[in-house]
Amino acid sequence: MPRLANPFAVPGQWFRGNLHVHTTNSDGAMPPEKLVAHYAYAGWDFIALTDHWKVTELPAPSPVTAGITVIPGIEVGTAPGSTEAGTNYHIVGINVQEAPPRREAQNGAAAAQWYVDAIREQGGEATIAHPYWSGLTLRDVATVCGHLAIEVYNTDTEVHIGRGNSQMLWDDLLSHGIPTLAVAVDDCHRPGQDSLRAWTVVRAPDRSPAAIMAALRAGHFYASTGPEIYDVQLALNGEGSERPYAGTVTVRCGPARSISLVADPTRGGRLNAGTFGMARNARRLKPAGQNPQGIVDGELLTGAEFTLAGIERYARIQVEDDRGRCAWTNPLFMRTGE
Numbered sequence: 001m002p003r004l005a006n007p008f009a010v011p012g013q014w015f016r017g018n019l020h021v022h023t024t025n026s027d028g029a030m031p032p033e034k035l036v037a038h039y040a041y042a043g044w045d046f047i048a049l050t051d052h053w054k055v056t057e058l059p060a061p062s063p064v065t066a067g068i069t070v071i072p073g074i075e076v077g078t079a080p081g082s083t084e085a086g087t088n089y090h091i092v093g094i095n096v097q098e099a100p101p102r103r104e105a106q107n108g109a110a111a112a113q114w115y116v117d118a119i120r121e122q123g124g125e126a127t128i129a130h131p132y133w134s135g136l137t138l139r140d141v142a143t144v145c146g147h148l149a150i151e152v153y154n155t156d157t158e159v160h161i162g163r164g165n166s167q168m169l170w171d172d173l174l175s176h177g178i179p180t181l182a183v184a185v186d187d188c189h190r191p192g193q194d195s196l197r198a199w200t201v202v203r204a205p206d207r208s209p210a211a212i213m214a215a216l217r218a219g220h221f222y223a224s225t226g227p228e229i230y231d232v233q234l235a236l237n238g239e240g241s242e243r244p245y246a247g248t249v250t251v252r253c254g255p256a257r258s259i260s261l262v263a264d265p266t267r268g269g270r271l272n273a274g275t276f277g278m279a280r281n282a283r284r285l286k287p288a289g290q291n292p293q294g295i296v297d298g299e300l301l302t303g304a305e306f307t308l309a310g311i312e313r314y315a316r317i318q319v320e321d322d323r324g325r326c327a328w329t330n331p332l333f334m335r336t337g338e
């Protein structure tokens with residue numbers, strides 16, 4: 001079961017990385033050393049090389065790639081017909097040393113589970129790749145456990161056929177009380193077309209592979225295709241109160257056209273930018289420190305305070321900028337088994 005944690009409440013630095021890419025060792029267009037340099041030039045802090053069925057040898061460090069941490073990885077897939085839609089699962093392994101053997105005979109979620117377990121037995125972590133592209137249903141994903149996260153956003157499948165955003169399935173899982181974390185990745189095959197558009201930001205003491213893996217395992221990360229989230233603070237009334245789960249959530253972020261508190265069906269809140277922007281269970285926070293009487297950054301938002309009624313079963317924060325790009329925090333809490 002994934003750890004629910006608030007990465008904004010722990011010490012460390014933010015490191016941006018991509019946990020899913022392909023090189024010429026599978027169906028990617030760029031050799032490993034060039035692809036790592038591509039991400040290093042763009043300022044990325046870490047990258048996991050996840051070729052299909054092959055753990056790509058990490059390229060020798062160069063002056064260009066000295067600033068980026070490279071983690072070995074892999075992408076495997078179950079046999080066709082493994083899912084309710086008749087497709088197959090793709091499972092990404094991060095921090096693995098060797099390819100798990102193929103399990104053609106096993107089918108269904110059991111096959112996906114076998115790969116998740118095989119990746120974790122090596123000390124790696126598994127993510128469920130591009131659920132929307134794969135056509136994965138709630139049942140397909142809910143029957144697998146032990147994975148680190150699902151991909152809430154996958155650039156390659158978005159630019160290919162517009163099936164990169166798996167947000168609805170994520171909320172379906174959370175609404176059914178299944179604690180699930182989410183990463184955003186490029187799944188880069190053709191740098192320039194499907195690179196540098198989605199990332200996962202981890203909060204860690206340094207960018208060593210061990211520190212990044214530990215931060216991922218602790219749930220100290222959020223996903224983005226653009227916006228930055230600076231701070232999220234959850235203040236619940238707590239035990240002893242009449243409504244222990246009532247309280248507030250405060251968000252500080254880069255310029256946004258909306259900030260949402262996404263919760264279970266019909267609940268939650270949202271703040272929209274603009275003079276007539278709707279606000280539900282939310283109020284606008286003025287930019288910290290400057291111009292306390294007015295609003296800077298034009299019409300865009302930089303902060304929100306949400307009210308929790310105390311009946312929400314989970315809540316996560318979602319920030320959308322004026323180009324439609326999103327940032328997603330992991331669920332701030334979950335109430336299960338009540």
Ligand SMILES: [Zn+2]
Nearest residue numbers: 020022075187
């Ligand atoms: Zn892939």
